[in-house]
């Protein structure tokens with residue numbers, strides 16, 4: 348039952364991703380397999396079931412929650428005769444739509460080509476089929492090789508371009524000198540940009556969609572006469588495509604080089620604990636997990652859980668638990684300073700600001716030992 352709840356949450360998120368990309372989801376299919384089929388990911392019976400549904404309802408795209416191997420993608424498209432997207436491709440698509448600056452666009456383009464390169468044959472088999480297949484193999488293969496070369500060249504070029512920008516950004520970061528740097532981190536859509544806006548009185552784009560923010564924004568913030576730099580970073584997500592982690596290096600460098608992490612959590616979201624885990628996982632991957640951190644639980648204005656079972660705190664059964672009760676759970680044992688706020692109503696802002704001030708001050712003092 349717990350597995351099923353997890354599954355629903357995962358598919359809820361996938362549906363939200365699809366919505367962000369501009370698609371409407373008509374139906375969900377799930378299947379329990381001990382391990383994915385190496386050729387088609389799902390079993391053949393399930394593939395037929397989906398194929399029939401797609402035909403009957405004139406569905407344009409089938410989206411998978413996992414990353415499919417190039418051959419799985421190819422086989423599925425052939426068998427089901429419909430466009431297939433996997434999770435990675437969907438996320439890349441959203442990133443491509445949302446990239447604002449030339450830097451973000453370059454990052455996304457690189458990630459897209461890296462995703463595309465091993466999957467080039469797929470497009471060709473597709474074309475071959477349309478053109479009748481036989482006889483196409485020769486020229487097809489040559490064209491693929493040409494395309495591969497073009498794409499490899501493009502990847503090299505994009506990497507060089509990013510390297511140059513990375514250097515510039517590193518210099519910029521160095522020039523920021525000794526000012527303490529705090530970075531907002533968190534799962535996508537938890538309210539980082541909203542918080543950034545309300546703390547720094549800036550106008551960062553905030554929207555109820557995934558990945559509204561791709562570029563980092565740095566603002567100078569002053570709390571109680573203490574100035575520091577605050578960075579809004581790209582939102583993290585479960586199974587963030589590796590191509591993106593790599594190409595968003597500079598964005599993640601902001602996190603890696605921050606002195607203090609402000610980890611924002613959407614406590615109104617049923618899976619907020621999973622989100623925390625995903626974020627911590629990525630922080631570990633980029634070796635930023637040992638930095639001082641403040642936990643900011645956001646959206647308390649939207650907090651409502653009903654409790655069904657006394658001891659059960661799993662997501663959909665933890666109902667009617669008050670926020671006060673929550674705070675007595677594992678949260679009470681957190682090794683990080685923790686605060687509960689609403690970025691919308693600004694509830695508990697003074698407490699949060701004091702907490703940030705204290706942490707920034709600690710770092711500040713450790714750097715400038717005025718008195719010994």
Ligand code: GDP
Pocket residue numbers: 533534535536537538539540541542552553554555556557558559560582645646647648649688689690691692
């Ligand atoms: P980001 O992706 O982490 O930067 O999240 P955003 O700042 O873009 O916010 C995502 C959505 O959550 C937006 O629709 C915000 O209006 C909403 N939001 C942010 N903070 C709060 C809050 O404290 N309470 C409620 N109810 N909604 C919030």
